[in-house]
Each structure stands twice: as structure tokens, then as C-alpha cells.
Amino acid sequence: MSSDVRTTVPDANPGEAADGELIPPEPVAPSWAAVFSLAMGVFGLLTAEYLPTSLLTPMAADLGVSEALAGQAVTVTAAAAMISGLLTASLTRRIDRRMVLLGFTVLLIISNLLVAVATNMAVLMLMRILLGVALGGFWSMAAAVAMRLVPAALVPRAVSIIFSGIAVATIVAVPLGSYLGDLAGWRSTFLAAAGLGVVTLVFQLFTLPRMTPHGTARLGTLWEVLRRPGFGVGIVGMLLVHIGHYALFTYIRPALETVVKVDVDALALLLFVFGVANLVGTLVSGWLLEISLRLTLTLTPALMGVAALGVALLPAGQAGYVFLVVLWGLAFGGVSVAWSNWATRMVPDQAESAGGLVVVGVQSAIAGGAAAGGLIFGIGGVVTVFTVSGVVLLASALLILLRVKAPRRLAGN
Structure with missing residues (x-):
């Protein structure tokens, strides 16, 4: 495979490799089957992460614990994902990237299988930690691996396809998990998730090429990456975008009920439409990134801010509010894809470490955004949450436009 050839970049300019660092070369032809196998992996991991949300009541009753304690199955997964995102690049730097990715899929299968037969909360929590390790590691490597599967010009499209697994999981995991749980019990739902993992593993075994490790990552590499010219301010912009979004998203239901004034049936339909818009935005962002990274980074929070303030x-009326919610979902679909592409373009020689920092930033922003939104909601209600978040999103768009470097293409290609 061409991915086993090593190259070096002599100069260390913003967005380019540091002296002597190894950059995986650009493949001659795209491996779309491998890209789709990674999208399946992301879908399986995110589906497993979200399942407790729809199965909380029966899980808690069966295990003899409170729903509050059962809900920590989601918390420990997110915490483990943060740690895994930070450490994966350095701890696996000498291992074939194909084997690392397959290993994460195996962890997904084991986690779901053992959750399905868990007899106490301790076992369930341990298995959810395993899932978090797989989730954070897989996500941190996704954009870096895409660089080794398709030519540079197609990397944005490949990353958008891989990350579409997140949007699809967001749409189907909770309602499908709830349906299967009612039909066959919560344990059978996790067994089904393990079965999906087995199918994914087989697909990946046949499609993922051997990818010789080129990384030189250490724990100190994370700090070195943050100190690269322009990278730190970009991370600040990324954090602001995600904090603004998750402050909004935490309170999407009360906003739809009190401002848009939808009933329960319409609420479920509108949330589904929001998810579909998010998926469309994820896929469209791959095309938009091929035109301009800076445009995508700036436009997505700007549209989200306009939607929030609207x-x-x-006084938009119900149809106008629905349009604004769809616009919000469409715009947010491009956020993760854009920032993952930005990270790999800024530091292609340490793309996996950069991806780990993106994972940690996003997970931190989820917690920070929800906390900030809760504080603002308590003070001024849902309208104040949307107003403040809208201002934050527009401010982040301005910061990105004026201060964030946006390399036109992957350095070294």
C-alpha cells in the first residue's frame, strides 16, 4: 500500500509539519469502502453511547438501582472518551493503525455483550468505560485515517461521510433503542448493538488497508500541538461554537414547547426533522469544505447564531420557527466535520494528537455548554438561553473569520 511509504517535510510553517516529522503520503486512489466501514464504526459506537438514554427506566429496575445512578452509564462513557482521545495517539504510536481501529471495534462488541449480561451496576459501568475508550480513540483517529484512505482533495468528503455516522446515530439510536427495549427487553437491545458491531468488524477486516504507524506522538506532543502557531486560538473558537450549541441543545425541548408551541406528537416529529437536517448538513459540509475551509468554519456558527436569535x-410564527430550527440542525451538521478537517490541515504530522484535542474540546464543551445553559435558564428562562447562546455563536464566527488560520489544503500533499 502507498500508505506505507514515509515522507518528511523540511520546514515548520503554520499548518505544515515540524522539522523531520513524518507525514503519511497522499494515496493515489480513494478507498471508499474503507471510509464507509469507518462510518459504520462511528454509527455503532454512538448508538451504543446513546442507548442508556432510551433504556434508563428498565435498566434501573432490573439492576435494582435508581435512575439517577443508571444514568451515570452515559457520564462514565463520556469521561473515558475524553481520556482515550488524549492518550490514544501516544499509547498506540507503534501499532498499525488498522489494528488499532479493529481493536476499538472489538471493544465495542465486548462492551455491548457484557452490558447485556451484567448482573450489577459495577460490571455495567466497567463495560461502559470500555465503550468510552473505543469511542474517544476511534473519533480522535477518524480524520487522520481519512488522510491515508483518500487523496487530499477528497479528505473533506471522506470525513463528512465518516462523521455522518454520528448524525444517523443521533436520529435512530434513541427511538430504535426504546422500540427494541419495549419489544424484547433492554438486554436484547444491547445484544443487537453487539451484533451490529460484529457486522462492522467483518466489513472493516475486508476493507481497511494496512497503515504503518508514522506517529511520533508522546504525551508532551499534545502541549506542542497546542503551541503551534494558530492552533490554540482555533481551539478557543471551536470551544465557543460547541458551548453555544450545547447550551441551546440542552433546552431544545422547552424551547419548542414554549416558543414554537408544538404538542407532544409534533415535538417528536420536529426533533426527527432536526436530526435529518443535521445529517444533510454533515454530508453537504464535505462539499462546502472542498470550496473553502474558512467559509465553512465561519458560516456554520453564524447560521446557528442567527437561528438562535430568531x-x-x-415573531416568526410557527412555520418560521420550524424553518429556524431546521436551519440550526443543518448548520450544526457541518461543525464536527469542519473542525476535524481544520485540525488535520493545521498539524498533518500530528493529526491524531490534534484529533484527540478536538475530542476533549468537544466533550468539555458539551459539559460546559449544558452547565452554562442551566445557569442562564434558571436566571432568565429559555428565551434568555437562546439569546445569550446566539450572541456567543455570532461572536465565535467573528473570531474565526478574523483570527483563525484556515490552510487551503493538507500540508505536504
């Missing part, structure tokens, strides 16, 4: 401040 919901909070405009």
Missing part, C-alpha cells in the same frame, strides 16, 4: 427574538 427563535428568541422574532
Whole structure:
């Protein structure tokens, strides 16, 4: 495979490799089957992460614990994902990337199987930690691996396809998990998730090429990457975008009920439409990134900010509010894809470490955004949450436009 050839970049300019660092060369032809196998992996991991949300009541009753304690199955997964995202590049730097990815899929299968037969909360929590390790590691490597599967010009499209697994999981995991749980019990739902993992593993075995490790990552590499010119301010912009979004998203239901004034049936339909818009935005962002990374990074929070302020401040009528919610979902679909592409373009020689920092930033922003949104909600209600978040999103768009470097293409290609 061409991915086994080593190259070096002599100069260390913003967005290019540091002296002597190894950059995986650009493949001659795209391996789309491998890209789709990674999308399946992301879908399986995110589906497993979300399942407790829809199965909380029966899980808690069966294990003899409170729903609050059972809900920590989601918390420990997110915490483990943060740690795994930080450490994966350095701890696996000498291992074939194909084997690392397959290993994460195996962890997914083991986690779901043992959760399905868990007789106490301790076993369940341990298995959810395994899932978090797989989730954070897989996500941190996704964009870096895409660089080794398709030519540079197609990397944005490949990353958008891989990350579409997140949007699909967001749409189907909770309702499908709830349906299967009612039909066959919560344990059978996790067995089904393990079966999906087995199918994914087989697909990956046949499609993922051997990818010789080129990384030189150490724990100190994370700090070195943060100190690269322009990288730190970009991370700040990324954090602001995600904090703004998750402050909004935490309170999407009360916003739809009190501002848009939808009933329970319409609420479920609108949340589904929001998810579909998110999926469309994820796929469209791959095309938009091929035109301009800076445009995508700036446009997505700008549209989200406009949507948030429109919901909070405009007498748009129900149809207008629905349009704004769809616009919000469409715009957010491009956020993860854009920032993962940005990270790999800024530091292609340490793309996996950069991906780990993105994972940690996103997970931190989820917690921070939800906490900030809760504080603002308690003070001024849902309209204030949407107003403040909208301002934060527009401010982040301005910061990105003026201060964040946006390399036109992957350095060294």
C-alpha cells in the first residue's frame, strides 16, 4: 500500500509539519469502502453511547438501582472518551493503525455483550468505560485515517461521510433503542448493538488497508500541538461554537414547547426533522469544505447564531420557527466535520494528537455548554438561553473569520 511509504517535510510553517516529522503520503486512489466501514464504526459506537438514554427506566429496575445512578452509564462513557482521545495517539504510536481501529471495534462488541449480561451496576459501568475508550480513540483517529484512505482533495468528503455516522446515530439510536427495549427487553437491545458491531468488524477486516504507524506522538506532543502557531486560538473558537450549541441543545425541548408551541406528537416529529437536517448538513459540509475551509468554519456558527436569535427574538410564527430550527440542525451538521478537517490541515504530522484535542474540546464543551445553559435558564428562562447562546455563536464566527488560520489544503500533499 502507498500508505506505507514515509515522507518528511523540511520546514515548520503554520499548518505544515515540524522539522523531520513524518507525514503519511497522499494515496493515489480513494478507498471508499474503507471510509464507509469507518462510518459504520462511528454509527455503532454512538448508538451504543446513546442507548442508556432510551433504556434508563428498565435498566434501573432490573439492576435494582435508581435512575439517577443508571444514568451515570452515559457520564462514565463520556469521561473515558475524553481520556482515550488524549492518550490514544501516544499509547498506540507503534501499532498499525488498522489494528488499532479493529481493536476499538472489538471493544465495542465486548462492551455491548457484557452490558447485556451484567448482573450489577459495577460490571455495567466497567463495560461502559470500555465503550468510552473505543469511542474517544476511534473519533480522535477518524480524520487522520481519512488522510491515508483518500487523496487530499477528497479528505473533506471522506470525513463528512465518516462523521455522518454520528448524525444517523443521533436520529435512530434513541427511538430504535426504546422500540427494541419495549419489544424484547433492554438486554436484547444491547445484544443487537453487539451484533451490529460484529457486522462492522467483518466489513472493516475486508476493507481497511494496512497503515504503518508514522506517529511520533508522546504525551508532551499534545502541549506542542497546542503551541503551534494558530492552533490554540482555533481551539478557543471551536470551544465557543460547541458551548453555544450545547447550551441551546440542552433546552431544545422547552424551547419548542414554549416558543414554537408544538404538542407532544409534533415535538417528536420536529426533533426527527432536526436530526435529518443535521445529517444533510454533515454530508453537504464535505462539499462546502472542498470550496473553502474558512467559509465553512465561519458560516456554520453564524447560521446557528442567527437561528438562535430568531427563535428568541422574532415573531416568526410557527412555520418560521420550524424553518429556524431546521436551519440550526443543518448548520450544526457541518461543525464536527469542519473542525476535524481544520485540525488535520493545521498539524498533518500530528493529526491524531490534534484529533484527540478536538475530542476533549468537544466533550468539555458539551459539559460546559449544558452547565452554562442551566445557569442562564434558571436566571432568565429559555428565551434568555437562546439569546445569550446566539450572541456567543455570532461572536465565535467573528473570531474565526478574523483570527483563525484556515490552510487551503493538507500540508505536504
